[in-house]
Amino acid sequence: MSGLRVLFVTHAYPRFPADGAGSFIHRLAVGLMAGGCDVRVLAPSALGLAPTATLDGVSIHRFRYAPSGMESLAYTGTMAEQVLGSLRGKGALAGMLTAGTMAVRRAVENFAPDIVHAHWWFPAGLLALGSDDSVPLVTTLHGSDVRLARRVKLVHPLFRRVMARSAAVTAVSSWLAGEARAMAPEVEIAVAPMPAETSLFTGETVERIGGRFLFVGRLNAQKGIADLLEALAWTPVHCTLDVVGDGDENAALRIRAEQLGLSHRVHWLGRVNRDALSALYRRAIATVMPSRHEGLGLVAVESQLSRTPVIAYASGGLTDVVSPQWGGMLVPTGDIRALADAMSAHAASVERDTVHYAAALGTTARAMMLDRFAPATVTAGYRALYQSLLPDDRADS
Numbered sequence: 001m002s003g004l005r006v007l008f009v010t011h012a013y014p015r016f017p018a019d020g021a022g023s024f025i026h027r028l029a030v031g032l033m034a035g036g037c038d039v040r041v042l043a044p045s046a047l048g049l050a051p052t053a054t055l056d057g058v059s060i061h062r063f064r065y066a067p068s069g070m071e072s073l074a075y076t077g078t079m080a081e082q083v084l085g086s087l088r089g090k091g092a093l094a095g096m097l098t099a100g101t102m103a104v105r106r107a108v109e110n111f112a113p114d115i116v117h118a119h120w121w122f123p124a125g126l127l128a129l130g131s132d133d134s135v136p137l138v139t140t141l142h143g144s145d146v147r148l149a150r151r152v153k154l155v156h157p158l159f160r161r162v163m164a165r166s167a168a169v170t171a172v173s174s175w176l177a178g179e180a181r182a183m184a185p186e187v188e189i190a191v192a193p194m195p196a197e198t199s200l201f202t203g204e205t206v207e208r209i210g211g212r213f214l215f216v217g218r219l220n221a222q223k224g225i226a227d228l229l230e231a232l233a234w235t236p237v238h239c240t241l242d243v244v245g246d247g248d249e250n251a252a253l254r255i256r257a258e259q260l261g262l263s264h265r266v267h268w269l270g271r272v273n274r275d276a277l278s279a280l281y282r283r284a285i286a287t288v289m290p291s292r293h294e295g296l297g298l299v300a301v302e303s304q305l306s307r308t309p310v311i312a313y314a315s316g317g318l319t320d321v322v323s324p325q326w327g328g329m330l331v332p333t334g335d336i337r338a339l340a341d342a343m344s345a346h347a348a349s350v351e352r353d354t355v356h357y358a359a360a361l362g363t364t365a366r367a368m369m370l371d372r373f374a375p376a377t378v379t380a381g382y383r384a385l386y387q388s389l390l391p392d393d394r395a396d397s
Contacts, residue, residue: 004387005038005111007041007042007113007117008029008117008119009100009118009119009127010022010118010119010120011096012025012043012074012119012120013025013060022119024196026055027194027197028194028195028378028382029058030058030375032379032382037386040107041058041060043060044071044074044100045064045071045074046062046071046072046075065092065096072092093123096123097126100127101129113135115137116128116138117140117382118139118166119140120144121141121146121149121162122158122159133165136386138166138168138170138389139166139170141170141177142194142296143317144295147179149183150182159183164184164187168190168388169190170189171191172296173191173297173317173321176316177189193378194298194373195378196369200278201281201303206279206283208283208284208285211285211347213240213242213311214288215289216277216299217244217289219247220247221249222293223289225249229257230260230340231336231340231343232260232266232340233260233261236344240267241262244269244270244272246270286310286346287300287309287310289310289313289322291315294315295316295317296316296321297312297317300318304365304368305366307362307365307366308362309326309328309329309346310328310329311331312329312331313331313333313334314331321369326361326367327362327365
């Protein structure tokens, strides 16, 4: 299938190699390009971004949808908050849907793709509805888009419309697929994760710091960082927490940490580059993820690629990737005392037998993640899916 043309439609795509926004989608695009496909990306504009760009050989085209000062919906992870919280956000979304639909239509006419691949049903799947019906549409559900649909029943008809138009639907976890089927029972949804950055998160041996836990994610209610602070207060005093990320609740969380007497035990690192994050994973004794309704939990994958176990709530897609069989621990969602007990027990087990922890549990976790999330494996699966959707004469080429 050399020369297969694939149009990615998405609202989040990296602006530079180290940018986290949609980086997993970029890894898929690069893998497809390496396999002989021609991938073009269509995404919204944002302040300071050129209309066209090339990243690792992938051609990126960005469409305007509002005055430059209002083009803030994409790349920040706050689209839902902006749209639900202000008239300005709703106006920007209306512009994105209108301009984006036209942009998809033009891209299909000019690029003549064999496949249109929408990442997130909202808004990308809606934009792709305006494309030529003869071009197969693949829609991938990533998490925030399905959480939105489950929360806002008014959008269920739109969700089902995108599902019906899609020749194939994938979800990054089995939990996410189940959530989507609850809204569209007749739709067949395959579980197909995105590729992880296996070349960076290598799990090279380092000296782990006893009692050092790690949190990576947005500082908001869904990620559960407030629960983690409460749990940390119940752990032995030598246990500490590195917090990587930023968000609207940053200030409030710092105040709460002070109230709990944790100021000297919590290190607020803000956003860090990918190399620094890799080192943080490898120095922690565990990554803690008390998030709710996580689509997959790429942080859990990255941590285990680094041979660092994960302690998490048994919620969402995390149940797909965290298991006691390879050193992970799952506790009931919202049970802060159980979370604290799991952290304390893990810290004690590491102190008793660090060699066994690193060599056995960490190695098994990394092997499991490589088996499922290696870019070559994920890319091969999507190439096979695309091929299955082509007319017989094109699929054989």
